[in-house]
Amino acid sequence: MSLRLGINRLNVEPQNHRYNESAFSNHSIDAGFRGNGCDEDVFVLGDLAINSSGVYLRNSPKTFRLNPKDIVERNIIGRGASSCVKEAIHVPSGTRLALKIINIYDKTKRDQLLKEIHSLYHANCPSVVSFYGAYLKDGNITIALEYMDGGSLDNVIRQVGYIAERALAAMVFQILWALAYLKIENRVHRDIKPSNILINSQGCVKLSDFGISKDLKYSVACCKTFIGTLKYMSPERINNATYSYTSDIWALGIVIYQCATGRYPYETPPSTSYIERVQAVMDNPSPPLPHVVRVPQSSGSSTLKHINFSPNMRDFVAQCVASQEERQPAHRLLNHPWMKQYSINDISAAVSTVEEWIARR
DSSP: OOHHHHSOOOOOOOOOOOOOGGGGSOOOGGGOEEEOSSSSEEEEETTEEEETTEEEETTOSOOEEOOGGGEEEEEEEEEOSSEEEEEEEETTTTEEEEEEEEETTOHHHHHHHHHHHHHHTTOOOTTBOOEEEEEEETTEEEEEEEOOTTOBHHHHHHHHSSOOHHHHHHHHHHHHHHHHHHHHTTEEOOOOSGGGEEEOTTSOEEEOOOTTOEEOSSTTOOBOOOOSOGGGOOHHHHTTOOBOTHHHHHHHHHHHHHHHHSSOTTOOOTTOOHHHHHHHHHHSSSOOOOSEEEEESSTTOSOEEEEEOOHHHHHHHHHHTSOTTTOOOHHHHTTSHHHHHTTOOSHHHHHHHHHHHHHHO
16 A cells, blocks of 8 residues: 555645735734734734635645635534634535634644644645634634534543444544654644544544644654643653654554543543653553453443453554554554454545444444
8 A cells, every 4th residue: 555645745726816925024923913904914923824814825826715704603612721612614615614713812822723724734634634724803813624523532432431443443544544644744743642533423533633743854853842741642752852753653552542441541540640640651651452351331331341352453552552663653554454354454444434333323
């Protein structure tokens, strides 16, 4: 299987549009809003400009124009300290959207959102959430993303308790496809966790939330920033050592363990200190998937049943959480026997397998 042949880069013809080149002049990001001579405000960050009707990337033939008047906002589906995510619909096309809205004056959230726009602007991968545009309105930056009606894997685990092995293999294939694509693009996600993996009723599984991702200059480059969610950080990241693409693979291994068993492999009491949580990972950096676990018969049930995991699955997880030197990259894991065991050889087969699992729920 050739990943490069399977993931085609976009070939977009320039659109007929006008935008003011002065929007890209060297103003400080913290200047926030400013007029662009067209009676509208523009927010500028480097080569990115956002106004009330769209987002523009300098020297890019691709533009995203989005009129807020064409969008009807619905329910809030997520909320943070200075941000929220709303379900919405783009009326002219009937497209359902997820609107991520942040207060422009929250610098941390703002910078993460703008980094996400950069990450998704030219993304062309079926396993990465689609970007439909962004706009400026009422002191907020809003980005419009693909709406995934199944929510996150975090929600799925809470609802069903655990995910059957065949369906999980198909989900993991799609996540690996996204990670292999990111490596081609020289990008490390750095925050792989169940809440950042989305699913829809058609069986598609997609990676989201690129707010702390990192661009590397070349395919063998490394980074050293301590950022992300501690529970899913690889040992080398916790040690503040250099790390690269396979740190995302370690996090994926932890996600698989959690999805398969319904529990996090390093369970500690809620009162556990930060240092103790870190020590739990460092004392057992490669948590093995057990041969068998006892899980509830159904969500909320007190009746337990035994689940056996195949040798191929246990080997796959072991390769994900192996030492940094031995850990396998995404494009190799796509051809692992665990995938072949369930005839998951391409995205289409993976999506169909997940869709079948959903239909049986």
